[in-house]
Amino acid sequence: MGEVSLIDVTKHFTLRVGREAHTVRALEGVSFTVRDGEIVALIGPSGCGKTTALRIAMGLETATAGRVTVDGKEVRACGHDRGMVFQQAELLPWLTAQENVEFGLEMKGMRGELLHQTARRYLELVGLQASSNRRPYQLSGGMQQRVGIARALAIDPKVLLMDEPFGALDAQTREGLQAELLDLHARTQKTILFVTHDLDEAVVLADRVVVMREGRVRETIPVPLPRPREDPATVRGRPEFATTRYQIWRAVHDLPVTVH
C-alpha cells in the first residue's frame, strides 16, 4: 500500500519587505489524494505553491492548517514511508555514488553487508553499477539524478516525492530519464507524486495532473493513456497526448476548457 493525501492544507507565512510585513498565502485549502501505485503530477506557474505542497507532504515544512496522511495515518514530520528526490539531486559531494545511496539506508538503521548489497542493487536498478565509486562531481547531471532516485527508492518508501526532478537537465537527458522512471514504476509499482512545470512531462508520466494556481487546486485532469505506457516517443504521437496537453495548458493559463 502507499496512498498519500493532503487534506485542506493551508500555509501562510510572513515575509518582511523593508519595514512592512506581508502575509503570504502560499497554500489555501489544498486537498488531493495520490492513490496506491498512481503517478500524479503537480503543475502550475512558478510561485503557485506546488513545491511548498510537496515539501509539506514530505514533512520538510509544516502546514499552518490541514493534515497530511500516508495510508490514512496522519504524518507530522519526515519519515521513511516517504522518499524525496530533490531538484538538483543534492548528493553529498564527499561521498561516492554508492555511499550516497548507503547514507539513506544507514539513517534507516541498516548496517553491514546487507547495507552494501542493498545500495548496490539500487544502483544497478538505475543503471549505474559501473560508476558506484565516483563522487558526484565526476558524474553528469543525469547520472547524479539517477543516484538521487536510487537513494530515495532504496529505503523502500511507500511514496516517492519528486521536486522537479528533471528540471535542471537538458532535453535529451530529461526524456531518457522520463522513460527510465516509467520503467522503474512499471517494475516497482511505487506511488509517485512529482512537481513539474513541464506540460509534456506531466502528460507522459502521470495518471492524473493536479493543476494549481495561486495556492489553490484549480483542476484535476486525468490522462487517458493506458498503463504500462508505451515509450515516450510513441506517446507523444498519440492524439490523446495533444488534447490532454492542451487541456492542461488552458487550465494552467486560467482559460475555460472549450475545444473549438
Place this chain on the structure above:
Amino acid sequence: MAETADRSSLARSAAVALTTERRSGMPRWQITAISLAVMLTLWEIFGRQINPVFGSYPTAIAAAFWDLTLSGELEKALIQSLQPFCVGFGLAILVGVPLGLVIGRFRAVEAAIGIYVTAGYAMPLVALVPLLMLWLGLGFAVKAAVVMLMSLFPICINSWLGVTAVPKSLIDVGKSFVASDQTILRRIVLPATLPYIMAGIRLAVGRGVVAMIIAEFFTALSGLGAVIINSANNFDTARMFVPVVVLMVLATALNALIGAIERRVAPWQAEIAGRDRR
C-alpha cells in the same frame, strides 16, 4: 538508455582526464625557487652595504645559525618554543572547531555565545599577557595559554561561518531521511564545513607563531623569543635574525602540511573548485 549513459560517462571521463592533464610550462616549485634565489641575492648585495647593527644579510645569518646550532642553543630554544605551541594550538583546534560548529548550527547558542567570540577575536591579547603571567607564571603554561587564545578565535569564527554557508538543501537531505540533529551535524555539516575549518587553521598558524614570540618576549627566559630579544639587546642583529627566519620557514612548512592534509581529507573541494589557475 544504457547506451546514452555510457556515452555521457565517456565524455565525462574525457573531461576529467583533460583537467588532470599536466599543464606545459615551468613547474610551480621552480618558479618559487627562482624567486627565492633572486630575493636572497638582492638581500645579500644590499645588506652588506649597511652597518651590521642596523641590518644583516643571508651569509651572516647563516654563520650565526651555524654557531647557534653548534652550541645547541637553537635546538634547546626551538624545543622550548614548539612544545607549548603544539599544546596551545592543539587545544585551540579541539575547542575552536566544535564550538564554531555548535554556534553556527544552533540559533540560541549563536545568540548567547557568538558575541564573545566576535569580541574575543579583536581582543588586544598583548595587553593581557602580563596579567596571564601573574596567573600562570613565566613558563610553559603561560605560553600555551597565549598561543591558544590567539589561535582559537580564527579557527572558531571560520568554522562558524562555514556552518552558515552549508547549503540548506543538504540539511534537507538529512532531514528527509530522518537523520537526528547530531547525525546531521556529524555527517553533513562537519564535512561540508571542512574546507572552512582548514582555512581557519591556516590563518591561526600565523597568529599562533606571533603569540608564542610575544609570550617569550615578556618572559625573556626561554625559547626562540628569548634568543631574539637577548640578541637584539646585544646589538647582534645577524643572530637576532636566526629565530625570525627559522620561524618563517616553520610557519611556511606548517602551512604546506595543512594544505596537504586538506587535500587528503577534503579531496572533493579542490576538484569542485577546479583550482586551475594560470
